[in-house]
Amino acid sequence: xxxxxxxxxxxxxxxxxxxxxxxxxxxxxxxxxxxxxxxxxxxxxxxxxxxxxxxxxxxxxxxxxxxxxxxxxxxxxxxxxxxxxxxxxxxxxxxxxxxxxxxxxxxxxxxxxxxxxxxxxxxxxxxxxxxxxxxxxxxxxxxxxxxxxxxxxxxxxxxxxxxxxxxxxxxxxxxxxxxxxxxxxxxxxxxxxxxxxxxxxxxxxxxxxxxxxxxxxxxxxxx
Amino acid sequence: xxxxxxxxxxxxxxxxxxxxxxxxxxxxxxxxxxxxxxxxxxxxxxxxxxxxxxxxxxxxxxxxxxxxxxxxxxxxxxxxxxxxxxxxxxxxxxxxxxxxxxxxxxxxxxxxxxxxxxxxxxx
Numbered sequence: 001x002x003x004x005x006x007x008x009x010x011x012x013x014x015x016x017x018x019x020x021x022x023x024x025x026x027x028x029x030x031x032x033x034x035x036x037x038x039x040x041x042x043x044x045x046x047x048x049x050x051x052x053x054x055x056x057x058x059x060x061x062x063x064x065x066x067x068x069x070x071x072x073x074x075x076x077x078x079x080x081x082x083x084x085x086x087x088x089x090x091x092x093x094x095x096x097x098x099x100x101x102x103x104x105x106x107x108x109x110x111x112x113x114x115x116x117x118x119x120x121x122x123x124x125x126x127x128x129x130x131x132x133x134x135x136x137x138x139x140x141x142x143x144x145x146x147x148x149x150x151x152x153x154x155x156x157x158x159x160x161x162x163x164x165x166x167x168x169x170x171x172x173x174x175x176x177x178x179x180x181x182x183x184x185x186x187x188x189x190x191x192x193x194x195x196x197x198x199x200x201x202x203x204x205x206x207x208x209x210x211x212x213x214x215x216x217x218x219x220x221x222x223x
Numbered sequence: 224x225x226x227x228x229x230x231x232x233x234x235x236x237x238x239x240x241x242x243x244x245x246x247x248x249x250x251x252x253x254x255x256x257x258x259x260x261x262x263x264x265x266x267x268x269x270x271x272x273x274x275x276x277x278x279x280x281x282x283x284x285x286x287x288x289x290x291x292x293x294x295x296x297x298x299x300x301x302x303x304x305x306x307x308x309x310x311x312x313x314x315x316x317x318x319x320x321x322x323x324x325x326x327x328x329x330x331x332x333x334x335x336x337x338x339x340x341x342x343x344x345x346x
Contacts, residue, residue, distance in 0.1 A: 009291050040246065044288075047249040052292040054331050 001030035001121065002094045003128045004037060004114040009048050012090065015111040016049075019060070019087035024049075024113070025079065025101065026066035027093035034128055037092030037114055039066040045092065045113060070097025076104050083108055118150075136206030136213065142194060144185035151178035157202055224309050228316035240264065240301075241274025248285045248299060255332050258298040258323035260315065265303050275303060298326060 006012075016022050024046050032038030046062040053060035063082055068075045070093035079101075083089060088109040091098040094116040102110040118130040133150035139157075140147060149155050153163075153171050159179030163170030167180045186192050206213075235251075237243060240263030251259045261282050263275035279301050286296030300319060304311045 009288075040244070044245045044249065047246065047253060048288060048292050051249065051253060051294055051331065055293045 001033050001119070002096075002116060003034045003118050003120050003130075004031050004094050004116045006036050006041065006045070006092070006114050007112070009045070009052065012045070012111070012113050013049060013052055016060075016088045016090060016109075019109070021061040021063070021086045022049075022088045022090055023063045023065065023079070023082050023086040024090045025070065025076075025092065025097075026064070027070045027091075027097050028066055029069045029071065029093070031093055031114065032066075034122075035126075037094075039064075042066055042092050045090075067093075067097075070094075070100050073100065073104065076100055079105070134207075135202075135204070137203050139202070142197075142199070143182045144189065144191070146178055146181045146185060148178050148182065151176070151181070157199070226309055226313040228313035229320040231320060232316050239269075239271055239274040240278035241269070241271060243278045243281055245281060245285050245288070248282070249288075252289070252294055252298070252329060252331065255329055257329045257332075258300075258319060258326070260300045260302055260319045262302050262304060262312065262315070265305050268305065294330065295326065298323065298329075 024042050026032070026037050026039050026042030028038060031041075035041065042064050046064050050060055050062055063086060065079060065082055067079065070076055070091060083105050086108070088111060089101055089105060090111055090113050091101050092113045093101075094114065095112065096116075098110060098112045102108075119132040119134060120128050120130040123129050130150050132147060133155070135149050139149075148157060148159060152159055153169050153175065154161060156179070160177050160183070161179075164177040164180055167177055169175040169177045183192075183195070186195055233256075240261055243261055248259055248261075261278055263278045264270070266275060269275045282299060282301040286299050288296075289299060290296040300322075302315050304315065
């Protein structure tokens with residue numbers, strides 16, 4: 001899922017400082033699961049902003065709504081009536097949701113309440129870790145299911161490097177060396193010989209070098 | 224046991240302190256509470272194992288939030304006591320009342336009063 005973290009409240013408040021009424025839109029997708037922008041977080045943020053503004057003697061009216069997803073046009077279409085009479089829209093979705101709202105309601109001031117951080121999963125309650133570098137050319141079948149693109153600090157494809165010490169990366173004793181993990185797993189699987197296979201250079205053309213990417217499935221397209 | 228404690232305390236019953244939610248605590252302040260204390264069971268005595276520990280974490284998170292938004296986290300506190308500790312409850316009630324008296328009334332009420340007064344003047 002996409003992991004996002006809420007911006008400091010004073011930063012969000014500054015973005016809507018001149019507004020009297022705002023719509024806060026949560027998202028029931030990834031940010032609900034990573035507990036940063038779901039229904040509850042939307043209400044907590046609304047309440048916090050209201051208190052803050054009342055304390056400043058400049059009350060703020062809030063309307064809250066949590067969309068099933070903000071990254072699909074049909075789920076934000078229903079917001080039209082709520083958007084009408086507000087001065088700004090605060091999106092608690094990832095950067096995709098903010099852009100979808102800004103695109104759909106182009107005459108409204110749409111601001112992000114979150115910093116979109118990475119694609120990852122939870123490793124314990126309240127802990128999320130990055131797991132995918134979105135490189136567009138997955139090589140996990142060659143690396144024992146451990147991604148060196150994102151989990152190796154240098155994204156090297158022929159590690160470990162000299163900075164690997166006792167299974168940890170030189171950047172921090174809390175960060176595992178991805179290539180040590182890869183080696184250990186391949187060894188346990190009895191597939192160490194796979195690591196010796198000569199690989200051609202990775203095809204980075206499927207990553208970010210060509211600007212924003214697009215995926216098309218003609219078989220599910222309508223019309 | 225006819226214990227006396229400050230009459231300004233309003234008790235909101237919850238099935239377990241673990242059901243305390245950030246929203247409930249913020250709502251209390253928005254509705255004008257001068258302070259809130261959460262009375263959970265003794266640590267290690269939770270019937271549901273971790274309810275009071277969870278409440279404590281949430282209370283601490285909301286205290287931080289209250290500091291951030293200018294309300295002041297010291298207006299909120301978590302206490303642990305059992306249902307059989309009446310004298311301790313009265314003591315906490317008085318202790319918290321004293322603390323809040325020192326801090327003054329909920330600043331939102333002051334704001335509302337000022338706004339009302341202003342509107343009245345205009346009218």
